[in-house]
Structures are given as C-alpha cells and as structure tokens.
Amino acid sequence: MKFTEKDLQKLWRPDKDSSGEDNGQVTIIGGSKLFHGAPMLAVKAASRLVDMVFFGSPERDLEKVAKLNSFIWIPWEDMEEYVAKSEAILIGPGMMRYRKNLPEGVFDEAGTETRMLTQYLLGKYKDKKWVTQRLKRQRRNTSV
Numbered sequence: 001m002k003f004t005e006k007d008l009q010k011l012w013r014p015d016k017d018s019s020g021e022d023n024g025q026v027t028i029i030g031g032s033k034l035f036h037g038a039p040m041l042a043v044k045a046a047s048r049l050v051d052m053v054f055f056g057s058p059e060r061d062l063e064k065v066a067k068l069n070s071f072i073w074i075p076w077e078d079m080e081e082y083v084a085k086s087e088a089i090l091i092g093p094g095m096m097r098y099r100k101n102l103p104e105g106v107f108d109e110a111g112t113e114t115r116m117l118t119q120y121l122l123g124k125y126k127d128k129k130w131v132t133q134r135l136k137r138q139r140r141n142t143s144v
Contacts, residue, residue, distance in 0.1 A: 024050045
C-alpha cells in the first residue's frame, strides 16, 4: 500500500480555533531505562491531535526529558487518576517485553511488570478506548 499526498490531506486535523478540551485527552504510558524514544514519539504525535496529553512512565529519568516537551508529566503513583479521566490510553511504547532467549511465555521481571500492568488496566477500565500492542498470548477486542 502506498501512502500518497492525497491520503495525507485526508487526515483529520484539529480546528485552528479549538480550545480547552474540544479535541479530547489522552494518557500515554510507556518507556523504560532501555527505551525512551518510542513513548516520546507517541507523545509528540498525540500532542498534534488532542488538547491534553498526559504521559506517565515507570522510569523516573524520563521526567527530565518530559520537561522539554509539550505535554503534562504525571507522577507514576497518580497514573490511574489520569487513565480514568482520559478518553483514550496508549500503553506500551518503550516498555520492556519478555526476553526472546527465554522459553515462550516466560517473562523476565520487567516484562512481567509490563504484562501485569496492562492486564490490570485493561480489566479495570473496560469502557476506555485502548491502544496496545497485540501480543500472541493476550488477545483482546480492545487491542489494536
């Protein structure tokens, strides 16, 4: 499939005179010691579409990077509060996954934490719009 200039012109863009929360709120949960670029790219893209972008990460060092960008850093311990008030949530960019050199289905500690957090939030906030990475072992209708 080829993406053309005509396709680009069809993409939705917020009205120039919109303000406040006209274009919604999104919470992005991601990042790790190893991967910090993926959630930053997601945050940058989201900030061009919605009015409020909240970003939380289990990796505290990303708070320093967050101050240089156009979104609101949320303390990790307050993350659920922002999930509850957002229309959509992206979870996973840059978070640790299981190591491929381990037997299938066996996760390292960081991968286990990511999986448990994702399952917990998807289960608790079923009414939200979720964007997640589709995993072989976790198939949900809300995954993209």
